[in-house]
């Protein structure tokens with residue numbers, strides 16, 4: 001699955017763990033599903049290695065807000081392209097001061113990349129069958145922005 | 160009206176090319192059907208029963224003559240020489256080809272038009288009062304605010320994939336000609352005790368399967384906070400609206416489930432964070448947009464036309480009938496607003512031909528400063544016609560079959576396209592509208608009945624707002640046959656109310672007869688000067704039920 005960061009395809013250096021292999025990788029750079037993160041909060045925050053969390057729209061993004069400084073990555077899952085909660089999650093997390101990698105995972109395809117970037121995503125995990133080399137042209141297809149958003153908070157009347 | 164600057168034009172042009180590329184990739188098999196559906200809907204393209212349908216935005220109902228001529232041209236080139244006006248004051252083409260839509264959009268962009276967000280689960284076209292800027296009752300012209308909202312909603316990156324569609328209506332004062340209480344958000348310009356003008360905000364109104372009147376969420380919102388408050392509402396909705404069932408996904412369901420108190424608390428909490436941010440409107444921006452909506456150069460001697468008009472009204476009963484039904488008061492003496500009826504005898508309500516479009520554009524140039532408005536009830540408005548021009552304008556409109564003197568009467572119906580065009584429909588509507596038109600052809604009878612609102616939808620999606628009509632007709636399917644359920648007592652005005660079902664649905668052949676029975680009950684019971692809706696409210700449904708369902712002997 002190609003991973004785009006800052007508009008370039010890169011190797012994914014993170015490992016998504018589950019309940020079974022969490023202990024074995026506790027000191028690696030890992031992405032922990034939200035429930036596991038909640039259950040093992042203290043251990044995780046003390047472990048070596050960088051910490052990431054994966055969250056989806058059914059979970060409470062506010063619970064992450066107190067821990068943003070300890071997190072190097074947050075992956076927001078889009079279960080379907082029609083599910084737009086992740087856009088608001090991204091804005092809330094960035095507004096809360098999150099500066100790490102904000103990664104879109106799940107149903108992440110070309111025609112939403114620009115909106116995602118505007119809301120604060122900087123990494124996109126794109127399914128193989130939906131990846132093509134011209135995908136980068138999706139960014140900035142419409143160069144005028146009426147609203148402020150995370151990439152530039154100024155609406156058109158302040159630009 | 161608003162004129163695009165370079166940035167607006169760049170955006171529209173870029174959007175056309177973006178959609179052209181999306182269409183190309185879809186046709187090349189690179190975008191799955193389901194996903195392209197989402198993309199094309201966000202650009203107004205439906206796949207209908209017979210052909211695709213393209214819905215073109217008419218932001219808050221404002222058009223100029225150049226745009227109208229372009230629409231005429233497009234219907235000739237890409238469609239079947241007619242267009243259809245909708246209850247969101249938009250315009251629809253019923254026969255475009257999917258492959259040609261990018262070309263249509265490119266032509267529209269030449270005249271500052273587009274189809275952005277006219278469908279799909281996103282922020283839709285904002286609507287307002289078609290008498291904005293000329294109504295004597297108005298506190299402030301709502302159109303600059305509509306334009307501010309238009310810009311903010313257009314391609315908003317956070318709210319393009321919401322649980323369901325989202326509609327905002329704005330009124331300039333207490334009078335409500337925009338059905339604002341049945342919108343996801345209704346904004347009313349109000350003055351507070353300190354004499355400042357701001358907005359009263361309603362939330363969670365809507366029609367469809369679960370009709371709800373909007374609830375008051377904020378009594379007074381300062382103008383500068385308009386966008387930050389809207390954004391707060393939208394964020395709470397985007398995060399919490401139901402996504403598991405499309406019939407429960409509108410904000411009205413969320414507000415009802417949460418309760419307005421809790422919903423308000425969440426919105427206000429979100430607003431507190433954003434309120435002082437970059438979204439706060441600047442005085443410069445507000446002033447700049449207001450500058451686009453200054454009154455046209457009214458003629459100082461327009462009042463001189465009043466005496467001429469007086470004579471014309473006396474001499475010609477037909478003209479007088481039209482004047483009384485189809486024109487409205489204007490805040491400038493010597494001017495009237497004219498409603499152009501798109502409800503001619505035996506033609507689908509809201510339809511207009513290419514020839515009529517061109518002619519209306521010419522008339523607008525001659526008599527109305529080149530401006531045309533589309534209304535929530537599927538008519539057109541010339542908002543600034545000098546008294547001395549009314550007679551000539553009437554003659555021209557009459558020759559175009561656009562002067563039927565039926566505005567506000569029974570045959571000024573709102574009717575959705577129904578089974579003939581819409582793939583969601585349960586029943587036909589256009590044939591039934593014809594049946595009603597045939598039955599109530601006598602103008603004197605219609606004038607005697609007076610102000611009455613009849614709306615008809617072809618299914619529970621309620622595009623024709625039947626719940627808020629005095630007489631609402633809803634098409635239902637009963638074992639493969641078209642039946643019609645009738646509601647009475649709805650209103651979309653400032654006294655908004657939902658109609659109540661009078662009893663079991665009636666077969667297609669009996670709809671007009673049933674309406675006639677209902678009108679009989681009204682005529683038998685009305686007090687002097689009492690309008691239909693007032694009689695219904697006073698006497699209740701029982702007498703109507705009794706007459707409609709009386710055993711035949």
Ligand code: SF4
Pocket residue numbers: 575576577578581582583584585616617618619620621622623
């Ligand atoms: S009310 Fe139903 S039939 Fe009529 S246009 Fe809407 S969806 Fe179609």
